[in-house]
Amino acid sequence: MHGNVKENTTACNTKYGQISDHNQIDREVLHLEVPDAIRVSESVIPFEEVSCFENFKVTVGGSIINAEIFKHHLIKYYELCRSQNSFLHEHILEPLNSNLVAGVISET
Structure with a gap:
């Protein structure tokens, strides 16, 4: 690894083992702008396995x-979902715009 590149790792324990999120991009060194954006989900873990934010x-x-x-x-x-022990957005109609869903969650 390049000496100026930092590694940031977040890990959470689940029944299936440890989930890690490895981010090793130092945007200042690489001069990249990587905006937060909608990402495609590869898989969804069951709510019972969500052990941390x-x-x-x-x-x-x-x-x-x-x-x-x-x-x-x-x-x-997240705290509201934890109190109900479920993903409250799980049954939202799929054709709804993600901006609308984000707005509904923000107003909840």
Whole structure:
């Protein structure tokens, strides 16, 4: 690894083992702008396996929309989902626009 590149790792334990999120991009060194954006979800873990905020992903229509929700709203929504022990957005109609879903979550 290049001497100026930093590694940032977040890990959460689940029943299936440890989930890690490895980010090793130092944007200043590489001069990249990587905006937060909607990402496609490869798989969705069951809510029972969400053991921390870091592995809480709001998935709508196969896309992770966490980047569309302010972090403080996302934390409150995570706490609400934890209190109900389920993904409250799980049964949202798929054709709904992800911006609309993010707005609904922010207003919840």
